[in-house]
Amino acid sequence: MSSEEIIDPTVQHDASIQRVLLHMVLPFVLIIMTVVAIAWVGISSYRTTSEGVSVLTRELMEATQHYIGQEVGDYIAPSAAGNLIAAGMIEHAPPQVSDKVFYSYGSIMLQKIPQLQSFYLADDQGNFTLITRSPDKDVQDHVRLVTQPGGAKVLHHVLFNTAGQQVRQYDAPAGDYDPRVRPWYKNTAGKDTIQWTQPYLFPTDKQFVMTSSLRFRRDDGHEMVFATNISLNELSAFLDKIKIGKSGSAMIVDGEGRVIAGRNLTQHAEAAGWDPDKMVLDPKIYPVFALGYDHYRVRGFGPKHVEWDSRSYITMASALPRYSQGWILLIAAPENDFGSFAHQSSRQSLQFAGIVTVFSLLLGGLYIRQLRRTEAGNRRLAVQQSQVAQESGALQQVAVAPHLFDPAADALVLTEQLAQVAGARRASLWRFLHDGAAMVCDDTYDRTQNTHSGGFEMGREELGKFFDAIEEGSSFSVSNAATDERTTRFERLVMREVSTRALAVYPVHGPHGTLGMLALEDPVMLPHLLYFVELMASIAGTRFAAQDALEAQQKPATDSKTSAPVAVTGTPLSDNLLMRADEMAEVTGASIYPSVAVLVVSFSDPVVEGNKETTALIALINQLATQVQSVAQEEHLFAVEVAGHRMICMAGCTTEPDPTALVRLANAALKMRETFMGALAAADLEPVFTMGMDFGPAFGGAVGQTPTVFNLWGQTVSLAELMAESAIDPGTIQVTERVYASLRDRYLFRSRGSFFVPHLGLGRAYTLAARR
Amino acid sequence: MDMYASGPLLELNKAIPSFDESGLPPVPFSMKLMPGDCMVVEARDIGHATMFADLCCGLVPLEDGSVRFMGLDWADLGDRELNALRGRIGRVTHRASWPEFVPVHLAIVLQQLHHTTRPIDVLVHDAARLAERFGLPGLPTQNPSFLPEEDLLRASCVRAFLGRPHLLLLEDPLESGPAELSNSFLAAITEARDRGAGVIWLVRNNAVWQEYRQGVTATWRLADDGLVAVRMG
CATH class of the missing domain: 3.30.70.1230 (Nucleotide cyclase, GGDEF domain)
Structure with a gap:
């Protein structure tokens, strides 16, 4: 290709497509495939893990639900079972010792079981006895309803410490208190199973209390009701303490949606004005539980997936065991609490995928770089091969030139081939004269004009530094001859006329030192030249040496001739x-x-x-x-x-x-x-x-x-x-x-x-x- | 431009031009032009001569065969390469080929400006040198319609020889050109051949090229049955 052509038509476009495919598309596709494979593995792993996490979460929730159900059963059991035991003991005890049995039983139970608050015993005659905890620590209050002689009813309180010693006693007016009209008494009418009242606030110590009562008939034919008050505060405290995942919680509601026990029960009660009927599941306070409860009402028991505030929760509704009057246990926990490790795993997978992708990109980049370097190397090799072929061809042209080493004959082929091979604008051969005092141009070939010229002479006085640089014997090249102090005068005298800038100088050596130089102006192919210029310099050296020898032989002959003065021929016969x-x-x-x-x-x-x-x-x-x-x-x-x-x-x-x-x-x-x-x-x-x-x-x-x-x-x-x-x-x-x-x-x-x-x-x- | 020396410069290998597209006879055309050769092709019909030159430039669709220039089959090249390769051809055409909206000096250097990175001042210098050589007082700067026909022919020669083309397809400028153009035209052909260019000189009659008879490598006639070799007696 001519160096001036913009497009080289000999380079096929197909090759460019192939190169683009090989260099860009293939690595890119490989990287994409790698990334897709990593993404596919990651997604599969994520799905598998998510499914496993889901199953595990369900099992964990079910286990938690069983545990809580068991705990709730255990919490309520002393109340319900105690009613049966106490009723059986009192039923068959003589009436005169029934109070003693009641107090003994109640005293022991209050001491041992903290969630129990008090016990009632009433009969169809209006008699009423009560044992409960006193506000004073470790003191029990034995209460009996007594009708005084005047007909006034009082509650006679006798307080005992843990050693069974009476601490004090007093009476408190009972007004018209009649146990037979109390809910816990009335709701047992006609029933022989344990009955529960609605939760209510025990005003003395702000305990939420429920009462379980059992009606039985004593041996003397009177019907009696034994009742046990059990605190729900303790149940709430238990539910508050229990850990479900990292931040999950549980709640017990009844069939009407009223909160029986749960976290922050006291605050909830306070907000509801201490009215149990108003303590329903409020979506504002318990949004996730409310959603879980709604899901339960529509779809029944079991785990459910709900979304709240862009977060996923798992809720589970389940029935509580016996004695629980249709209570429902609601459990709610953020999905992340159980699936966080899956997310962690996914994140790690993503990080690994990112690392692998980066490595893939690096490898792809290295691959492209290596390909380009290989191609550049191939190109250089091709240029070098082309250069070798060109230099060989040029050498052949020089070799067949007649009288190559005859100094009397012009060897124009030297400068022509030098200019062609070096891609130079001009190539010239210069020879030292007069023991190095001057230099004469034997031949200059201008490649663009295809012309030869010569005969110019330069003196050492004008170009001292240039002469010195040549006589050092090493070749040198300058990209801008006008700015290099060695070549600036040569540029002004020789190069400026054709506006060349770069100059390469190769000294021509002979047997007794430097004989001249070979100059290349604007040599485009100089970096690719292998041996040709040195070879041409050697040939020029041989010619110069032969010419010097020839001149040395001719000199005596010339000297012997007397230099006759130019004859003045006088007025010509004619001119032009x-x-x-x-x-x-x-x-x-x-x-x-x-x-x-x-x-x-x-x-x-x-x-x-x-x-x-x-x-x-x-x-x-x-x-x-x-x-x-x-x-x-x-x-x-x-x-x-x-x-x-x-x-x-x-x-x-x-x-x-x-x-x-x-x-x-x-x-x-x-x-x-x-x-x-x-x-x-x-x-x-x-x-x-x-x-x-x-x-x-x-x-x-x-x-x-x-x-x-x-x-x-x-x-x-x-x-x-x-x-x-x-x-x-x-x-x-x-x-x-x-x-x-x-x-x-x-x-x-x-x-x-x-x-x-x-x-x-x-x-x-x-x-x-x-x-x- | 470097000399091409890797086989025939132009080779028509049983190339059958499309009759519909060119009007050339749809018969196989075969010939080879080596670097430095000068081939005279006699064509009575000016239109056929132009189409034959187009065929050599790969501008005529082929029904069969191939036309290869510098070893490259025109049919195998993409548009960019096609255009670049045509940048290595210099042409003188009978067909009007001067755009009226472009001054002649620009039209002369346009091809080189398009295909090469040669500086415009170098191009102008070369073009002016060629213009003087072909008998113009300088590089014509007016639009083509303002120039005499003879000067346009001279400018066509300048354009054809500018940039040292590898192939010259010359539809005889001497026939209708000034007589003094002959010397410079033949000298330019000789110089181009010396540097390795191939020349196809399309003439209408024998008289034109007789002066250059010894320099002609081969003579062909473009007839209805294709290219027919003419024996040079």
Whole structure:
């Protein structure tokens, strides 16, 4: 591929797709597959764990429920079972000792079982006895309803300590108290099983109490009711203490939804105004329990999943065992309490997945990097192979070049191949002269122009540091020769004309030191060069050494010749001026002429095939030349110069502007054209000439020693030549815009268009047709 | 541009052009053009000559066979590569090929600006040098309709030879061009061949290329039965 082409058509697009697939898509797909596999494993693991956690949670809840049911049963059992035992003991005891049996039983039970609050014994005659705890610690209060002689009823209190010693006694008015109208008495009517009252507040010690009562018939035929008060505060305390998961709790409600026992029962009672009937499950206070209770009422017993405040809870409703009057045990616990380890496990799985993903990405990145490096290596290898092939080919070209080591013959192939292989703009060979005092360019090849040049000389005085750097013997390269002190002068003298920047210098070594150097300007391929330049330097070294030897042999011979002075040949018989004005004799040195009119007549190269034709042609040329002389003298031109197949006519070569010069030259041009056309037509020839004119400043003068020759240079001459060379048709006079601007009032012109010329800019070209 | 030396520069291998698309006879076209070769193809019909040049550029669909340029089959390349490869071809066409909305100097360097990274000043310098060589006073800067036909032909030559193309498909500019164009045209062809470019010179009659007879490698005639080799006596 040319280094200047944007797209290399030899690189197939399919290869790019393959590379993209291999480098980007494949690793990406692999990473995605890895991540998907990890995610799938994680989800499966999470599901399995979640299911296990669910089963385990249910089993745990059921176990907790059994435990609480057992505990509640055990809590209530002394009350219910105690009724049966006490009733049996009193039923068969003689009436005179029944009180003693009652107190003995009650005293023992109150001492041993903390949740029991008091015992009642009443009969159908209105007798009533009570044993309960006194507000004083470890003191029991034995109470009996006594009707005083006046008919007033009093409650006779006798207080005993734990040792059974009477502490004190007193009476308290009982008003019209009749045990037979109390709920605990009445609800046993006609029943022989244990009956429970609704919970109620025991006002003395703010205990929530329930009463279980049992009716029985004594041996003397009287019906009696034995009742036991049991505190629910202790049950609530128990439920408060019990741990279900981390933050779960339990509650007992009755069939109507009233709270029997549970956490914060006292506060709940207080909020309900100490009215048990109002102590229902309030969704505001117990939202999760309320949801659980609703689920129970709709779907029955069993574990349920409920959501509250974006959290998942498990609630379980179950029936409590015997004696419990249809009470329901509600358990509620956050799902996280049981499934937290599953979440933990999931989080860990996610972290592991993240780590594996990161590693996968790293591996993918490394894979892509490695692929790219491999490809870059392959590319470098390909470039190197290509370079080897190119260098081998170039070497072959050099090897077959004739007289390669003959210093008398040019070896242009060296610089050509060097420039090609190194991709350099220019390659040049320089040789030391005069024991290193100067360096001469043997050959310079410009790759873009495909031209060779040489013969330039540089002195050590001008480029001392550059010479020193070469004589050190090591090759060096600089990316900007203008800024490196070793090469800055070389850049100014040699490189600036073609605007090159980078320079690589390879000293050329001979048997007795450095013989010269090999310079590469803007060498694009320099980093890839292997051996070629060194080899070329060696060949150049051999040539330089041979040339030095040759010059050494020639020197004595040259010295032996006496340098004869240049003979002045005197005034030439003729020079290249076909016509000269008298003013030319006054021209001695160079001058600048502000308004010179220049006419260039360019003839095509004639084709002649025999002596006869040649003779006729020369006669014709002579005729034309004579006519030109005549016209030039008529129009008072300054000079007419003949150079090969061109004639340069000039007018106005004066230091002061000559306003008539251009008009005279235009007249001359028209006359010459007419004369040429006529002469060529007479000779049966096509018009084989073109003419170009320009008008402007030029500089010129007499140059050389005797004989001096007048010469004219400058842009005006160049443009006139350009106009002549590029005239649209044979026999036409093409002029510049300056000529047109000056003569348009006097002559007729045809426009050819506008054209751009580097270094001259934009301008228009016209064809001079005739006089107006 | 580096010389291509890995086989035929252009190879038509039993390429049967689509008649509907080109109007060329749907018969197999076979030929090889080596680097440095100059092949003259006589075509009486100007339209056929242009279509044959299009066929060589991969612009004509094939019913069978292949056309390979620099070892690459036009049919196997993607659009980017196709366009880039066509950037290596210089053409002079009989068909009007100057966009009216673009000045001629820009139209000349446009192809190189599009396909290469060469600086514009270098391109302009090269183009101006070629313009002078082909007889123009500089690089024409006006729109094509303002230029004389002969100058447009000269500009076509400048455009074709700019950028050192590998292949030159030249629909004879000498036939209708100025006589003095001949020398510079033949010199440019010779120089291009010297650096390894292949030249296909499409002419209408024999007289045009006789001056260059010794430089021509092969002569073909584009007839109704395809490409027919013409013996060079």
